Amino acid sequence: MTSIDKFRNTTNGNAESYAVYLGNSNERYFDDNIGVKIDMTDMYEMTSDTKYLDRxxxxxxxxxxxxxxKMGGGVHWKEFGNSKNMCSTAPAALSRKALFSNE
Incomplete structure (x- = not known):
């Protein structure tokens, strides 16, 4: 986990997530982070190791x-962006269900 954790950051004091490059001043994409979230949820389900659930x-x-x-709801494509796309909104809906399937 240490390799991917090098990409964790907070930009402008916003919520922590994984960035495109190392450092705090680069772009963070919601669709990329949704993919990370899905993988972390899968890893948790395979190993029961709570570090994956925490991530x-x-x-x-x-x-x-x-x-x-705005624009009828959904998830923006990238942080500080103006567009919303299927590549971020649909997987976010599915990943929410995966994370909170015990509700």
């Missing part, structure tokens, strides 16, 4: 910052 929840907190009712 999935960390990413989910970031994804929530990209959701709003």
């Amino acid at each position: 999935a929840e960390l990413v989910w907190d970031f994804i929530l910052t990209g959701m709003n009712d």
